[in-house]
Amino acid sequence: MDTYAIIDIGGKQLRVEPGRFYDVRRFTPDVNTLGSNIKISTNRVLLIRQGSDIDIGYPWLANAVVKGRILHSCFGRKLAIQKIYSNKKTCRICGYREDLIRFVVDSIHLNGRTANNQ
Template sequence: MSYAIIEAGGQQLKVEPGRFYDINYLGVDPDSDYTIDKVLLINHEDDITVGQPYVEGATVEGTIVEHRRGRKIIVYKMRPKKKTRKKRGHRQELSRLMITSIKVNGSVIVDDSAVMTETSEEE
């Protein structure tokens, strides 16, 4: 199992090709390609490469599937004995990113077609 740990949208995520992830909104049109070059770690067949802070020449490529909104969070503020109440809701804007490949120095080390063949062999 090959994976990478990336930094995107102020978060660190463990990503694998062939899966999708919800990250903070990216101002990119849906169905367009997106490249992330802030790769912190790559694990390929138990060969671990750790960056300081980023792995040189490593990129993770993906496709923006859609833009969506997260679950609603209720923010309720009340001051006792003052008749002051504020109820507000918030929904975070998210982008759904489908990871297609992990590259190091321009060469693809793993892509989603390799992951699909691994899962079909297991069945």
């Protein structure tokens, strides 16, 4: 818990720690053709904290990389959208599930060094 990073992935800012998995919006056209255990890395790192040291980027940190791998694709919770027509006294309910990718963070690198958990 001493080491974490804040990254920009899938259009959202996400606080990540090494060894944990996260669900983000699908950012590749078709993950099923790629399969699982595909290695990914992102250099859109906004902040890295190692113990009491905090490095903040403007907007991103130079020479900072978060590496991980894709576990599998999944779906989010079903969202129900209800539209009510008051004059007709009817309603319409539509729903969808968002396509997500579950990935695990393997390591956080800053200036070529791996940020270790202490």
